Amino acid sequence: MSRRGDWVYENNGGTCVAIAGADYCVIAADTRLSVGYSILTRDHSKICELADKCVLASSGFQGDIKALHKNLAARELLYQHQHNKRMSCPAMAQLLSNTLYYKRFFPYYAFNVLGGLDSEGKGCVFTYDAVGSYERTGYSAQGTGSTLIMPVLDNQLKSPSPLLLPARDAVTPLSETEAIDLVKDVFASATERDIYTGDKLEIVVVNKAGTRREYIDLRKD
Amino acid sequence: MFRNQYDTDVTTFSPHGRIFQMEYAMEAVKQGAATVGLCSCTHAVLVASNKPASELSSFQRKVFRVADHVGVAFSGLTADGRVLTKFLRNECINHAFVYEAQLPVSRLALRLADKAQVCTQRSWKRPYGVGLLVAGLDETGPHLYYNCPSGNYFEYQAFAIGSRSQAAKTFLERKFEGFNKYTPEQLIKDALSAIKETLQGEKLTSSNCTVAIVGRIEDGTAEPFQVVDTKRIQAIIDSMEAAEEAPAEPSSMQEEDKGSDAAPMDI
Numbered sequence A: 001m002s003r004r005g006d007w008v009y010e011n012n013g014g015t016c017v018a019i020a021g022a023d024y025c026v027i028a029a030d031t032r033l034s035v036g037y038s039i040l041t042r043d044h045s046k047i048c049e050l051a052d053k054c055v056l057a058s059s060g061f062q063g064d065i066k067a068l069h070k071n072l073a074a075r076e077l078l079y080q081h082q083h084n085k086r087m088s089c090p091a092m093a094q095l096l097s098n099t100l101y102y103k104r105f106f107p108y109y110a111f112n113v114l115g116g117l118d119s120e121g122k123g124c125v126f127t128y129d130a131v132g133s134y135e136r137t138g139y140s141a142q143g144t145g146s147t148l149i150m151p152v153l154d155n156q157l158k159s160p161s162p163l164l165l166p167a168r169d170a171v172t173p174l175s176e177t178e179a180i181d182l183v184k185d186v187f188a189s190a191t192e193r194d195i196y197t198g199d200k201l202e203i204v205v206v207n208k209a210g211t212r213r214e215y216i217d218l219r220k221d
Numbered sequence B: 001m002f003r004n005q006y007d008t009d010v011t012t013f014s015p016h017g018r019i020f021q022m023e024y025a026m027e028a029v030k031q032g033a034a035t036v037g038l039c040s041c042t043h044a045v046l047v048a049s050n051k052p053a054s055e056l057s058s059f060q061r062k063v064f065r066v067a068d069h070v071g072v073a074f075s076g077l078t079a080d081g082r083v084l085t086k087f088l089r090n091e092c093i094n095h096a097f098v099y100e101a102q103l104p105v106s107r108l109a110l111r112l113a114d115k116a117q118v119c120t121q122r123s124w125k126r127p128y129g130v131g132l133l134v135a136g137l138d139e140t141g142p143h144l145y146y147n148c149p150s151g152n153y154f155e156y157q158a159f160a161i162g163s164r165s166q167a168a169k170t171f172l173e174r175k176f177e178g179f180n181k182y183t184p185e186q187l188i189k190d191a192l193s194a195i196k197e198t199l200q201g202e203k204l205t206s207s208n209c210t211v212a213i214v215g216r217i218e219d220g221t222a223e224p225f226q227v228v229d230t231k232r233i234q235a236i237i238d239s240m241e242a243a244e245e246a247p248a249e250p251s252s253m254q255e256e257d258k259g260s261d262a263a264p265m266d267i
Helices: A062-083 A089-102 A146-157 A176-193 B020-031 B078-099 B105-118 B165-181 B184-199 B230-248 B252-266
Strands: A015-020 A024-030 A033-035 A038-041 A047-051 A054-060 A110-117 A123-128 A134-137 A139-143 A200-207 A210-217 B035-039 B043-049 B063-067 B070-076 B130-138 B141-147 B153-155 B158-161 B209-216 B222-227
Touching: A015 A054, A015 A110, A015 A123, A015 A146, A015 A176, A024 A054, A024 A110, A024 A123, A024 A176, A047 A062, A047 A089, A047 A200, A054 A062, A054 A089, A054 A139, A054 A200, A062 A089, A062 A110, A062 B078, A089 A110, A089 A123, A089 A134, A110 A139, A110 A200, A123 A139, A139 A146, A146 A176, A176 A200, A176 A210, B020 B070, B020 B130, B035 B070, B035 B130, B035 B141, B035 B165, B035 B184, B043 B070, B043 B130, B043 B141, B043 B184, B063 B078, B063 B130, B063 B209, B063 B222, B070 B078, B070 B209, B078 B105, B078 B130, B105 B130, B105 B141, B105 B153, B130 B158, B130 B209, B130 B222, B141 B158, B141 B209, B158 B165, B158 B184, B165 B184, B184 B209, B184 B230
Parallel strands: none
Antiparallel strands: A015 A024, A015 A139, A024 A200, A033 A038, A047 A054, A054 A110, A110 A123, A123 A134, A200 A210, B035 B043, B035 B158, B043 B209, B063 B070, B070 B130, B130 B141, B141 B153, B209 B222
């Protein structure tokens, strides 16, 4: 794919989506790992539960993603020891941004979406680029299928403009089941046209009762 | 008589082959508040007695979780203990990061001992003035180690350190042979009884001791290292006291026997 002899990255494909609700957050990612036009495995998780209310989904280069997730998990454990509590989602969001920027001149090839509940119990989603620029939003998609999914989410989730006053919440008024159904639909659509997305969809839902996981089959071609 | 000449530096031996600074560091451990550790074949328990510096202050924390599978309790210069705890936590995290596996307890005790040894062989350092009881669970079962300021470490079935620990040790020496078969509840009870021996008459309550337990429960899953809730401790203490009072009532002869048993420990 690349003519440079020193190209150390590869894109293992895949798509990640997260949607924040009033008291829940849905984080989803497909489970296909590819390289070039080949599939490496149909059963690889891109999701990492960093804290009890904080879940990270990343797509991109799997080697960098694994290293990034391990790094953050170790930092979270250190935080737990020092502060006697688990890291909140906004705190982890800042830590992820700093960790990514730390490698500004040899980046983690990882496109991240962080989702969970903030300290007030409201859903939050943070979306990143490869070097740590981040923003809190009500929903986001990253990865090879993101260009197919994002416009649909924009249409369905009717996010108010950030220019409006008074400032309005970006979180969706949809219920948890409606949000999950929307996620399933957008992934089904992305699977149709994106060759790197498919096989299975892993959905993680975080709410005040805890965290639960669901698996849905997607097209395997 | 010659102690004063050879005790300025930790790098000076005495003519009798002793390093006095190291021994003074071990004295610091003996002056600290008592701490007790016990092991069965499934669980390890640590109990520390909480001595507040004054009536107005809160007590010093002496039991810390180092990782899910291991924790420490210490006696002596508690500030040194805190710093060593941070070191142990880092070691566990780094090991798990590199090897995706828990650091075995013996290796952790070894790393701590090596760190302590360094301070006994540098002229610009001083030994850590704290003794640590390291209790943890790994693939080979639960373990209890005692780490000295000298850099030595030993594995124990049960041990007590700190002031008036001899009373606790005597109690443990009588009972330790049965520990392997104990349930976690019995282990906590005996640990509390051991700490009670060091209190010298003062009443044992859930506010003057801290208990932590780690182990493997019957179905094979590991119970992570955690400090036991004060309510549960108070319930256990209450049941211990009820058990003590009940058999004493029917016969005063029994009470006298218990009295003669207790006398040596009071000294």
